[in-house]
Structure formats: structure tokens, C-alpha cells
Amino acid sequence: MSIRGPQALASLEEAMRDIRREEDELSKRVSRAAERASKIREHEAELFRQLARLRLEPAVQSELDGRISAAEARARDTLKAHSKDVSRAEKAISALDAGRAELTEKRASAIALLEEQQAQLKALTAAQASKLAADPVYAAKRAETEELDRIAEQSLRKTEQAETDREEKGRPYREDPLFMYLWEAGYGTSRYKASNLIRYFDGLVANLIGFAKARPNYAMLNEIPLRLREHAERQEANVSAAEAELAALEVEAVDAAGGKPLRQAIAAGQENIEALDAEIARLEDERDAAAEVLHTLAQGKDPAFEGAAAELAAALGREDIQTLLAEARRTRTGQDDTLVAQIDEARARLREEEEESREQRERLKTLAARRRELEDIQWEFKKQRFDDPGSSFKEDRLVGDLLNDFLRGGISAASYWDQWRKSQNWAPGSEWGAGYKSTRSSQRSNRSSPWPPSGGGFQWPDSSFGGTGSRKGASKGGMSGGFGGGWGGGSSGGGFSRPRTGTSGSRKQGGFKTGGGF
Template identity: 50%
Template structure:
């Protein structure tokens, strides 16, 4: 059973939402555990005061109780402020999460609507092809465009060869220090300037290395590639201009066949999806910063919370109570023995809470890494336009067993993305050709190996759902029909980039 692009996009969105929700839950559990540790420290100090009341003289007991009580009061107030900060942070994050969910839902609805409009356009495939086949101007444009592209490709190849020659054949010139010296000074040109003695010495060096004969050869060697590259780029621009004219003809044929309304709707949907992607990235970046702050506060990174715990622990640790505990265990006094038992239970609970905290911290770290990897995959999914209504995936396990395996850590992000790439195909009238992805920037925080083709740089904001240029070889321009190198073998696409 195949999975459509919009269906796959929804599955990835749902998985990301679940991961973020679990991250929030773990963060809250860490915060509650830290608060429990703080309260257990208060209980511990109270039990120590009770033990001191039994074992110490009245003067020493009074001094100890006052010291602990003061520390407890201040720590309790700090913990209260800490809890309030956590509550505010959770409220802000909930608002961000709601905004993300709302935008994702709107985006998904746009994709689903676009699939229906695309079906209307696909149904007009035959009459549009017939109209274009009977349009001599269209046939002439296709021929001109393909010939121009052919020449542009050859010009690009020659420019590449010339640049390679410049690097290889120019190396002996650049490696000769005397030739490089004269070249850098502009010797033999109107730019050369030097005193009489220097001119005499430079002339001697020029005769020594045969500069007069070598200079024009090197000048031509380094200039030709630039001229060829300029020519190739001009031909590429001419091809793009012809692409635009071809797309205009195809749009006109589609509109004449009754597809104008659907095409306009798809273009509007694409524009809105681009805007949504920009909003999503902006909110995700803001949410990421808030999440980091929330985790710091929850895990005692907040100076207020850390100060409360440290102050209370210092007060408890500076009382010399360990000796009292040893003495209490050695006596048969029921009262101090009972206090010691409760104190030991309290400290055991503190140890258990600390172990649970360590476990939750480890889980959160793993989950955070997995979420960032999935965000990277989702971004590349959109960049490759795999969420397109015409996009199909033959392996439905990608949104089932394989997704679960990836989330559990049984599959690397690179391997999971490779499965998406291998399974993907296009349906309908000759689907889009996706540009080759470029290398990934440091903006995204994923750490897995790059898949074939690399990951695309994730911008701070702004999406890439529909805006790309026609690749060399007869691809699709940003918002046009796909000619496929000519009418007979190509078909058409909507003008909105779908």
C-alpha cells in the first residue's frame, strides 16, 4: 500500500508532536523530582533538629535550630519562586505548541485541498496536450528551448574543462617565485611602477625566466575560463527565459481547457504554505530557546533554585550531626533511634530521587537528539517537496514500523532518510524534478551522517516548499509546467509549482 506525500507529512508531524509532548512531560517530571528533593532536604533538616533536641544541650540545640530554621525559610521562599517560574515557562511553551499545531493543521489541509485541485488538472491532460500539439508557436519554443539548453550544457562543460586547465596548467607559473613576483607587480603592463634601479633588476629577472613570452600565455590561460563561464551563464539565462515562455504557453492552454480556477487555487495554496513554513521555523526556533531555558530551570540550573538547595545542604552539612547519628545508633534510647530510622528513610528517598533524576536526564538527552534528527528529516522532506500531492511512497512501513524503529533508536536518521528517498516516486502527469540538495549548514543541530546528496541548509525562517529553479536537463521552473524536453514526452504541471 502506498502513502501519499501529504499523508507522509502528517505522520512526521504527528511523530514530532508526540516527541515534543514527551520531552515536555520528562522536563516536568525532572522539575517535580527536584522539588521533591528540596522538600526532602527540609524534612531532613527538621529530623536533624529533632535529633539535636534529644542529644544536645539546650544551648547547642538552640543555636542549631536557629541556623537550620533560617536556612529553611529562605530556601522555601526560593523554591516557591522556582515553581512560579516553571509555571510561567510551561504556559508560554503551551502557547507555542498550540501555534505550531494550528499552523501544521492548516498546512496539511492545504496539501489535501491541493491534491483535489491537482486531480482536476490531471483530468485535463489530454485536451491540453492536444491544444499544445496544434500550436506551432509552442512547438517552436520547445525546439528553441531544447537547442539552447543543449548549447548551454556544452558551454558549461567547456567552461569546466577550461577551469580545470587553469588550475593544472597554471600551477607551474604560480609555483615559480620569480614569475609570480613579476606578475604580481604587473611587470610588462601599464600598471607596472618602479624606480630606475628596481626596473633594471626586474628586467634582468624577466630575461632570466623568459617572462616576456610566458606572461601572455598565462594571461590567456587565466582569462579564457572566465569568458567561457560568462558565456555559459548567459546561455543558461536564455534557457530560463525560454522556460518562462514555454510555461506561459502551457498555462494558457490549461486555462483555456478549464483548469484556470484549479491552477489559481494551487498557486494560492503554495504561497500560503510558503508563508506557513516561514512561521513554523520562526516559532520552532523560539520554542527551542524556551525549551532549553525550561530544562535548565527544571533541572536546578536556575540560580534561585540552585542557591536554595545549596544553602540548605550547607546548613545541614555544617551541623556536625554525623557524630550524633553514630551516638544515637549506639544507645538504647527509643526516641533518638526512631528519629534515626526516619532520617535514614529520608536520605534513602533522596538517593532514590537522585537516581530517578539521572535516568530522566538520560532519557531526555536521547529524546532531544531524536527529535532534532526528525526535525532535520522533516525539513529535508519539505525541501525535496516530498509532501507534494503527486509524491508517493511505495513502502507504507515508512510511517509505521520503520518510523517506530527510528524513534526507538534502532535505525539511524541517515538510514531512515535513505528509505524515504528509495521509496519515493511521482504520479500523475510527469512529476517534478527535485533539485540536488546542497550540504547542510550548522543551523540545524542534528549530528547524524549526511545522506546521499547532503542535507539542505535550514534557514532561520522561511520555507522552500515550492520555490525552485528548473534544473538543467528539462526540469521544472519555479511555478510552471514540466516540458520534459518537449511536448510529446513530457506532459504538463500546474503553474503553481505542484
Template identity: 35%
Template sequence: MITGLETLRFIENAYAEAREEEMRIGAALSEASQRAAKLRRDRLTQLNALAQVKFELIRGGELVEDLDAAEKQAKAALDQINRNLEDASRRRDASAEALRKAEAEKDDRARDDEAAALALQNFEHDVAARLGEDAKWRDLNERIASLQETLAQAQRKASQAEADRERKKIPYEEDPLFMYLWSRKFGEPDYKASALVRYIDGLVAKLVDFKTARGNYQLLNDIPGRLQAHAHEIAATLQTEQRRMSLLLQSRIEEAGGAALQQKAREKREALEASEAARAAAARAFEEANRQYYLLIGRNNEGAFAEAVTMMRENDERDEVLTLFREAERTKTEKDQRIVETIDALTKALGKTEADISQLRTMLDAAAAKRTEIERARAEFQRRRYDYPGTTFRNESAIGDVIGGILKGALAGAVLGQILRQGYQRPPLPPWGETIDPGPFFPPGGAFGGAPDDEFTTGGGF
């Protein structure tokens, strides 16, 4: 057995774990991107050195000048990117730390809220145990019970009348002569027609006994509305009596000294809501800092590093460079042999690093998807008010297994919703049920998880 608050904490811990994993992979991708960019720059440096050795083979000194300019441009670009990346990394780390603090603060406020709410619940149960001796309470309770039964009967009658109307109106509406006269409002004060048409319509009316049929059809249409109006009147009376009971209950709670507990419960709930709002703001700030960070490291083959690498790759792929390299390979001298070997080693290291980058990007997408899944599951959990004090889940082990599966990328958040529905146990109802305003402890009627077959989904899997 696990409480709703403990379950939410479990989900939030999984979210934090997924976030930390995403940040670790992002940092690794940043390092790999920096390494790849440096390898390309070093390769460009070596090509420049090689060109200086063999410049007489390729258009005199023009290639040397081009490569030297490209090397300087690459160095300036990478230096600027690294400075920007340092700033972005600091902002992301700071926003992540702020989010961790906001989550811890929200967790503390949630514990305070639960403690205050459960204390109030116990107090209200004690008050309720003594209400049976209160004559005014008994009278109200009996009247409300009677009104509820009357309302249920009125609603059943209204529903039956609606069904009867849909079934019994068919013969009328399939009779073209009757519907012709009905649509022309024959026999009503606002019926208008020439003398000849009136005469002909009168003959038709006698033929189909329109007067009798019209009364029956009108009554058939009117009865459901009348019954619904009657049900609404009863419901309004019931609500009035429930408000009276709520006021009576509140007065008895205050007489018993419960006002301070109610005030404390309200204050703790307000503090929790404020801390949740702060956590949400911190989460948005982290998302933005994370997005800016990704713009630099190039999560999807884009970003500042990708632009710098593209610039250097274009130099690598120039015809003159390829010719230079082939010539150096063909006619190695002692002077250029070491340069060629260095370029070979840099090229191999670059290939391995770019393979690492591709793998890290895939891992980063999976980590971000897991974090998104868990965050959506968390939002849905709170939307259904599963974290309300007194809520419990009887399948703690299954919940843990599913959350573990989401963290491994094997399950989607929708599965968590199914497991939560299966194990959900609503808070114990107060002795007076949900027929009156329950005060600060209980959510409004019907807020305990929705209908049994409601879908709990986070919008897909991965």
C-alpha cells in the first residue's frame, strides 16, 4: 500500500532521474562535439602545414593562404562557440539546481498539506460521530435523503419520457398530411392562409383527425420538458438544503474548536499551490535553458558546432586539398611523412568521434522522450487529484515496475495510467458523505479519479 503523495514523489523522483540522465548525455554530446570540432581544426592545421611544404605543387602559394585564412576563421568561430557554450552550460546548470530546490520545497509543502488535511479529517470524523444526537442535523439529513430519492425518481421519469417521445413520435412524423398541417400551424392563432387554402386544409384536417392528433403530438413533445423542469426544481431545493446542512456542519465544527484546524489546512494548501506554481516556473526556465544549450551543441545535426564543422568540412573537400593529399601520399618525403601520418590519425579519430556523436544524439532523444513521458504522467496524476490526502494505491510493486519500465524506455506513460486506475483507492468519505460542501479536506464530488473507464494517457510512447 502506498499513499497518493508517496506515489507522486515516486513519479517526481523518476522525472528528476530522467532529467539528470538527459543532462549527462547532453554534456557528453557537448564534449564530443567540441572534440570533433577540435579534431577538424587540427586536421585543417595539418593540411595547412602540408600545403606549405608542397605549395609549389598546387597553384603556387594561393592554397596556403586560403587554408591559413580558413584555419584562423575556424579558430575564431570555435573560440566564440566555446564561450557561448560555457555561458549556456552555466545557465542550464543553474536552472536545473533551481528546479531541484523548487521540487524539494514543493515536496516539503506537500507533506505539510497532507498532515494538516489528515488532522482535519480525523477531527471532522469525531464531530460527525456526535451529530447523530443533534435533532436539527437529523431532520436535515432525513429531508436531504428524501429529496435525493425524489430527484432520482424525477430524473428517471424524465429520461423515460424522452425515450417514449423518440419512439412514439415516429408515426406522426411519417404522416406527410399531419406534418404538412403541423408545419403550417393549422388550428393555431398565428395560422395564416387564403380562404381557398383554409378550406382545403380543413378538409385535410378532418381526413386525418388533425385536432386529436395535434393535441397528442404536442403533449408528447411537452412532457419531457415539464418533467425535466420538475427535476430541476427538486435539484435546486436539494442544493438549498445541502447548503443549510453545510452551514450547520461548519457551525458545529467551529463550536468544537475546529476553525483553527480548517484555517491551518487552508494555509498549507495555499502554500502547496504556491510551491507548485514556483516549481512549474522553474521547470519552464529549465526547458528554455535546455533548449538554448541544445541550439549550441547541435542535438539534431544543427547548431553552432554543426555550422563550424560544415565550414571546415567544405575546406577538407576542396579539389585542391584532395589533390594535395593524394600528391603527398604518392611522393612522401621525410618532411611531409609525419604530417600525413598525423592527418591519418586525426581522420580516424574524427570518424570514431562522429560515430559517438550519432549514438549520443540517439540516446539524448530517448532520454528527452522519457522525461517528457514522465512529466505528462505527473501532470495527469495531479489533474485527476490522485495526490489528494488520504488517497492510496494498493499495487505499489506494479507502479514501481512500470515507472522503472518508463525509465528504461520500454513502456509509455499510458501504461502507468492503467496501473494507477487498477490500484486506486479514494480517500475515505466523511460520515456525512458527499452531499454537502466538504470543506478544505475533500475535493468536490466526482473529483476522485473520474469515471472508471476514463483514459489516462500521456500522448504516446517511444
């Protein structure tokens, strides 16, 4: 069962919301745990004060009580300030999430409007196709383009055959160490530099292996493919120029039929979506920074809170306090036993809180990393225009089992994204390019910029003006896309292209741009 592009992006967005909700909830839990730990220490301090009143001389008791109370008071004041800081950080994240959700809704509306405009323009181009096909100027230009395409294809085949010959027929030469020694030394050419003695021995070797006859043959094997490749590239440039002229005629015909306002509206829509994507990315970066602040606060790692907690812990860990507790354990009085039991219970609760908090902090780190990876995937998804309505994915497990595997850490982000790329397909007519389609587009997919060279924001659907269907290799990361643009660069897996503020500089805009790499 396949899944359409917009549905796929919506599923990723839902997973992102789930991650953020869990991340926020864990941050709150960790923060509450840190506050509970502080309060447990305060309670432990009060128990020690009570124990001191029972067992110590008034003077010693007063000194110890004053020392503990001072540390406890500072910890209590710091806890109040810490709670306010945590509350502010949580509100900041909530505001950023609300802003991002609003922009996401605006983007969905903009894409829906763009899809309507594309459909109108597509219908208009189809209506003009038969009229333009009967135009003698257009017919002549199309015939010329087809002939140039045929010549370029033949040139490419000759080049590939010459390159195959270079590999196969040149192997015996490359595997002969004596020949390669003389070849690399430039023997028999003006670049050969050697002393008289070396020249003498090299001459013996050359006569022994017949180098004088072999060298020009090997040179020819290497030179022919280079010259043919240059010729093939010139023929390819001729085809590209002819296709651009053909496309210009198509634009002129559709504009004459009233298509120019639609094209301009589509271009404006694309710019709007690019701006929304950039703003969403900016808010994501701000949220990431705000989440780091909240995580630090939640874990009690801010200097004031950490220092106050350490001071109280140190006060309760002093040798005279531990001696007081040890002596209370050795006696058998009811009040001592009750206080000692309560102190032991408080310390046990503190250990439990710290252990639970440690596990939650590790989970929080994992969630933060997974959120960033999913942001990377969404960035690439939109940059490649995989959320185009004409885009679909034959593997619905991408938003089911495979998504769960990724979120649990069973597969890496790069592997998960690779599964998306391999599963993606374009519906017939959903890919946009010049009306005339070269039969060699799979070999030409390394061209990073589609027609028109000047931008313009609209390219013709495959089926218009007698197009021959979708280009070969379109879903392989070459010239593919929708919504009148958005060709993404090819991808071989590995790192993501999404830059992050503070790590890779300011974010580059993706969206409906042509080209790009991943």
C-alpha cells in the first residue's frame, strides 16, 4: 500500500509533535525530581537539627544548627528562583511551538493553493499543445531538437565504448611494470629527464619490451575517450540550448492564452513557501536553544542551583554530622531511633530520586538527538519536494514500523532517509521540465539546474506538447520535483544538508530552490 507525499510529511510532523511532547514532559519530570531532591535535603537538615538538640551541648548545638540553617536557607531561596527560571523556559518553548504550528498550517494552505494553480496551468498547457504542434516554426524547432538529441546520443555511445576499450584494452599495459615505469617516466617524450647511465639502462628495457611501438598505442587508448567526451559534451550543450528555445516557444504560446498571471502567481507562491520554510527552520533553531536551556535548568546544572545544593550536601556530610549520626546509631533511645530511621529513609528516597532522574536525563538526551535527526529528515523531505501531491511512496511501513524503529534507535537517521528515497516515485505528469524530453535524461541527470536558466518558477509537465512521459531516472535524485520547481540534488546517504544556527552558520534556504545537495 502506497502513501502520498502530503500524508507522509503529515506523519513525520505527527511523530515530531509526539517527540516534543515527550521531551517537554521528561524535562518537567527531571526538574521536579531536582526540586524534590533539594527538599529531601532540607528535610534531612531539619532531622539533623532535631538530633543535635537531643545529643549535643547547647553551644555546639547552636554552632551546628546555624551552619546547617544558613546552607538550608540559601538552598531554599535558590530553589524558588530556579522554579521561576524553569517556568519561564517552559513558557518560551510553548510559545515557539505555537508559532511553529501556525507557520506549518500556513505552509499547508500555501501548498494547497499552489497545487490548484498548477492544475489550472497544466490544463491550459494541455489545451495549447495541439495548436502549438501544428505551428511550423515549433515543428521545425522540435525536429531540430530531436536530431540534435539523436546525434548527442550516438556521440555518448561512442564515448562510452571508447572508455570501455580504454579500461579493457589498456589493462595489459597497466599490468606490465616495465612498461608503466617507462610510461610514467615520460620515456620517448620531451618530459623524460634522466642521467646518461639511467638513459642507457632505460633504453635496454625499452628495446626489450618493444616500448617504441607500444607507447603510441597506449597513448591513443587514453586520448580518444577524452576527445570523444569533449565532443559529447558539446553535443549535449547543443541539445540543452535547443530545448531551451523549444521551451521558450511553449511559454510564449501559453502566455498568449492567458497563462502568464498563473505563472507569476505560482512563482510568488513558491517564494512564499520558501520564506515559510526559512521561518520554520529559524523557530526550530530557537526552540533547540531554548530546550537546551530548559534541560540544563531541569537537571539542576545551572551554577546557582548546583552550588546551593552542593553547599547543603557538604554541610550535611561534614565529619561532625556523621559522628553525631554514628553515635545516635550506637545508643538505643526511642527518640534517637526514630530520627535515625527518618534520616535513613530520607537518604534512601534521595538515592531513588537521583537514580530515576539519571535514567530520565539519559532518555532526554536521546529524545533531543532524535528530534534533531527528524528535523534533518523533514528538511531534506521538503527540499526534495517529496511532499508534492504527485509524489508517493510504495512502502507504507515508512510511517509505521520503520518510523518506530528509527524513533527507538533501531535504525540510523541516514538509513531511514535512504529508505524514503528508495521508496519514492513521481506520478506521470507530476515531474516538471521542458516540453520536449530527451531520451538520454538518465545520463544527463547530473545537470544541477533545470530549464529555464533564468529561473522563472514554472516548468512544463511531461505530458504537455507531446512530451514522452516522465524522464528516466527521475526518482534517483536527479532532475525531479514538483510545484514548478524544487529539484533536489542527488543523495547517496550519509550526512544531512540542514545547517543549524550556532553550529554550521545561518541556515540555508531550501524549499523550492533548484539544485542543492544532500
